[in-house]
Amino acid sequence: MSATLLRRTAGLLLLAATAACGDDAYGNDNDNEAPLPPSTTVVGSGDLTAKLAELRALLGEPNNGGTAGQQPAGRREVNWDGVNAPNLNTNTFPNDGFRARGLIMQSTGSGLRVSDNDFSDVNPAYDASFEEFSPAKTFASVGSNAMDLTFRVAGDTTQLATIRGFGVIFSDVDVANTSFVESYDATGRLIARVAAPIRNDAKGHSLVGVAFVSPLVARVRIISGQGSLGATAKDVSDGGAVDLVVLDDFFFSEPIKK
Incomplete structure (x- = not known):
């Protein structure tokens, strides 16, 4: 075989190999990725009366409370106000403390805490920063x-x-795009990420809600501001470097068996 023919053959083989790799060689293989499912969001700050009514209607009636078993319709709510000692003002609130309503919680840190003093026992300055939505x-x-x-x-x-x-209701969102509700499906895919609006009144409450047409959500991640509470941690409104945020009421549609 001549040298010229050998060069032509090698060139054809290289072109074929490149074509076989296609976009995958550059990681551009997203053409087959499923589109995000449609969702409805409810967000607000300040007076949340109307927005909360909208969210509750979106999630479903009635409020099923602690009724055991899967219910045919409705939603569940958690407001923390029934929590008492020994699970109050400690860092060891049980992950399954609201299993009766179908909720399991897991901190990405070291624990969970329910406070009846707006965390002023952790840092006295927090009493001026945080305010409960549903007492207390x-x-x-x-x-x-x-x-x-x-x-x-x-x-x-x-x-x-x-x-x-x-x-969920956030308390004291001072900085935009720092507090979020993220929804994940059963495969671990992020299907919605919604930011909490900043506070706009003295009470300082913000609401974020997101709902889908069908029960697609297997996990929710709540991101509360930019840092964790602590004895020396200052909120940005008190001269600190990060926005500190706490939570109040949770609302979710009836958990449906997978």
């Missing part, structure tokens, strides 16, 4: 600014469940 208790992750929520059939210890939608 608030909630936070310990050692981090994030927590993950998963779901069970209400009252069941093992039966995994999914939900259509979730909402």
Whole structure:
């Protein structure tokens, strides 16, 4: 075979190999990625009366409270106000403390804490920063600014469940695009990420809710501001470097067996 023919053959083989690799050689293989499912968001700050009514209607009626078992319709709510000693003002609130409503919680830090004094026992300055929405208790992750929520059939210890939608009230969002609700499906895919609006009145409450047409949500991550609470941690409104945020009421559609 002549040298010229050998060069032509080698060139054709190289072109074929390059074509076979296609976009995958550069990581551009997203053409087949499924589009995000449609969702409805409810966000607000200040007077939340109308927005909260909108969210509750979106998640479903009635409020099923602590009724055991999967219900045919409705939603669940958690407001922390029934929590008492020994689970109050400690860093050891149980992850399954609201299993009766189908909720399992996990801090990305070292624990969970329910407070009846706006965390002023952690840092006295917090009394001026945070305010409960429903009297008189608030909630936070310990050692981090994030927590993950998963779901069970209400009252069941093992039966995994999914939900259509979730909402939460934040207290004291001072900096935009630092507090979020993230929704993930059963494959771990992020299907929605919604930022909490900044506070706009003296009470300082913000609402974020997101819902889908069907129960797609297997996990929710709540990101509360930019840092974790602590004896020396200052909120940005008190001269600190980061926005510190706590939580109050949770709202979620009826957990449905997977």
